[in-house]
Amino acid sequence: MRNQNDLLASLTPPKHVKSNRKYHVLIVILCALIFLVSYIFFANRSPTPVELETALTLPDLTAKIENSATAQVTPPPLGQLNQTPVTTGIGKPTQSMQSHTTVWQEYKVKSGDSLSEIFSDNDLPRLDLYKIIHANDISYQFTSIRPGKSLMIGRDFSGKLTHLTYKKNIYKLLKATRNDTGDFTVELVEREMEKRLRTATGSIQSSLFIDGKKAGLTDSTIMQFANIFAWDIDMAMSLRVGDKFAAIYEELYIDNIKVGTGKILAAEFVNRGKSFKAVRFENPEGKSSYYTEKGNSMQKAFLRTPIDFARISSRFNLRRKHPVLNRIRAHKGVDYAAAKGTPIKAAGAGKIIFRGRQRGYGKVVILQHRQKYSTLYAHMSRFRKGQRKGSQVHQGDIIGYVGSTGLASGPHLHYEFRINGVHRNPLTVKLPNSTPIKATYKADFIALSKPLFAQLEQLIATSIAVSASAE
Numbered sequence: 346m347r348n349q350n351d352l353l354a355s356l357t358p359p360k361h362v363k364s365n366r367k368y369h370v371l372i373v374i375l376c377a378l379i380f381l382v383s384y385i386f387f388a389n390r391s392p393t394p395v396e397l398e399t400a401l402t403l404p405d406l407t408a409k410i411e412n413s414a415t416a417q418v419t420p421p422p423l424g425q426l427n428q429t430p431v432t433t434g435i436g437k438p439t440q441s442m443q444s445h446t447t448v449w450q451e452y453k454v455k456s457g458d459s460l461s462e463i464f465s466d467n468d469l470p471r472l473d474l475y476k477i478i479h480a481n482d483i484s485y486q487f488t489s490i491r492p493g494k495s496l497m498i499g500r501d502f503s504g505k506l507t508h509l510t511y512k513k514n515i516y517k518l519l520k521a522t523r524n525d526t527g528d529f530t531v532e533l534v535e536r537e538m539e540k541r542l543r544t545a546t547g548s549i550q551s552s553l554f555i556d557g558k559k560a561g562l563t564d565s566t567i568m569q570f571a572n573i574f575a576w577d578i579d580m581a582m583s584l585r586v587g588d589k590f591a592a593i594y595e596e597l598y599i600d601n602i603k604v605g606t607g608k609i610l611a612a613e614f615v616n617r618g619k620s621f622k623a624v625r626f627e628n629p630e631g632k633s634s635y636y637t638e639k640g641n642s643m644q645k646a647f648l649r650t651p652i653d654f655a656r657i658s659s660r661f662n663l664r665r666k667h668p669v670l671n672r673i674r675a676h677k678g679v680d681y682a683a684a685k686g687t688p689i690k691a692a693g694a695g696k697i698i699f700r701g702r703q704r705g706y707g708k709v710v711i712l713q714h715r716q717k718y719s720t721l722y723a724h725m726s727r728f729r730k731g732q733r734k735g736s737q738v739h740q741g742d743i744i745g746y747v748g749s750t751g752l753a754s755g756p757h758l759h760y761e762f763r764i765n766g767v768h769r770n771p772l773t774v775k776l777p778n779s780t781p782i783k784a785t786y787k788a789d790f791i792a793l794s795k796p797l798f799a800q801l802e803q804l805i806a807t808s809i810a811v812s813a814s815a816e
C-alpha cells in the first residue's frame with residue numbers, strides 16, 4: 346500500500362498531496378475490491394471458450410410465444426434467430442442483459458449425443474434435466490432428440506437455465522419453461538400453417554409427371570392427382586397427347602415461407618375428350634374422400650392400374666415409343682413394362698383363388714372379387730410372403746412383384762380382367778358403381794363443391810385456350 350500511495354503521490358500535484366492522500370487510498374482499495382468481486386463472479390459462471398463464441402443474445406422466444414398466445418403461436422423459426430445474433434461479451438454486462446432477458450444458445454445435436462451429455466457439456470445442473478424430463482407425460486420427448494436438430498438453451502442473467510426448446514420439426518416445438526416454483530412446464534407447441542389456394546392447369550404432351558411439373562405441381566401433388574383418378578383412368582396406358590388437367594390445391598406457409606403442399610381440393614382430368622371431376626369432402630367425423638359432381642365417391646371396386654403409378658410413369662412418355670405395346674386382342678390383357686421387383690397391387694378387394702405357376706404365365710396370381718369378377722397377374726418374379734390360396738386381400742394390397750417368368754420377353758406385368766369368365770379390356774371395362782355421399786352430408790357437399798367445380802371449368806377452359814393459341 347505504501348508503494349501505491351507513493352505512486353499516487355507522484356502523479357498528483359504536490360499541493361494537494363497532504364489533504365487528499367487518505368481519500369485516494371480509499372478509492373484504490375474500493376476499485377480493487379470491485380475488480381476482485383466481479384472477477385470472482387464472472388469467473389465462476391464463465392463458460393468454456395467455445396461457448397463464449399456461440400453464446401448469443403437472442404430475442405426472447407418464450408416471451409414472444411406467450412405474448413401472442415391468445416391469437417396464434419408464432420415463435421420465430423430457429424433459423425431466423427440465428428441470423429441476427431448479438432454477441433455478448435461476458436466480461437462487460439450491458440443494459441440489455443437485465444433480469445428479464447434470456448440469453449439463448451443454440452446447440453446442434455450431434456450423432457450419439459444424449460440429453461444428459463449435452464447438459465453436462467454445457468454446465469447445466471442434472472437436477473434441471475430431471476425436472477424437465479419428469480415434468481409431465483410429454484416431456485420424455487426431450488430424450489429422443491435427433492442429430493442435426495437444434496436445442497435452444499435459454500439462461501437468465503445469472504446463468505440459470507430458464508428455457509429449453511427443441512425443434513422437433515418445422516411445425517412442432519417442444520418447450521420447457523421454468524415456472525415460479527422453480528420446476529419446469531413442458532408443452533408441445535404446434536405452429537399453425539397458413540394455407541394458400543393455388544391452381545394449376547395444363548395439357549398432356551409427354552406424361553402426367555413431366556407436364557404436371559411444367560404446370561407447377563410438385564411430385565406429391567401429382568401423385569395425389571393420379572390417386573384421385575386411379576379408379577377411372579390408367580395414368581400410364583390411357584393418356585393421350587392433348588388431354589387436359591386442372592387442380593385447385595393448398596400450399597402451406599409458415600412465416601411467409603413455403604413449407605410444402607397440402608391437399609388437392611378439386612381436380613379435373615379430360616381424358617380423350619371425356620371429363621372426370623372430383624372435389625374433396627371431409628365429413629364431420631373427419632373422414633375425407635373425393636366425390637363427383639353428383640356426389641358419388643371416386644373410389645370404386647377396381648383400380649385401373651394394378652402397379653404404383655409412380656413406379657411405371659417414367660416409362661410411359663407419349664413422346665417416346667412405348668416400351669410395351671397394348672396388345673389387348675392378341676392375348677386379352679394389358680402389359681405394363683416395369684422394373685423387376687416393382688410391387689403389384691390387388692386391383693380390388695377379393696380372395697386369392699390361384700397362386701402358382703402356369704405355363705405361359707409363369708408365376709401367376711388370380712383373384713376372385715365378389716361373384717362375377719376375377720383379375721389375373723402374370724410373369725411375377727416372386728409372390729408376396731404370407732399370402733396363400735384362400736387369403737383375403739384388400740384393394741391396393743401388394744400380392745407379388747414384377748418379373749419375366751413364363752413366356753415374357755422382358756420384365757412386365759400381364760394383367761387380365763374377367764367378368765363371368767369372359768375377358769374384358771381392363772382399360773375400358775365398365776366398373777361397378779361406387780357408393781354415393783351420405784344423404785345427411787349431401788347439402789353440405791353441394792354448397793362446398795359448387796364454386797370449386799365452377800372454378801375447375803374455368804381452369805380447363807383457359808388450358809384449352811392456351812394450347813389452342815400455341816398450336
Ligand SMILES: [Zn+2]
Nearest residue numbers: 678679680759
Ligand atoms: Zn401380356
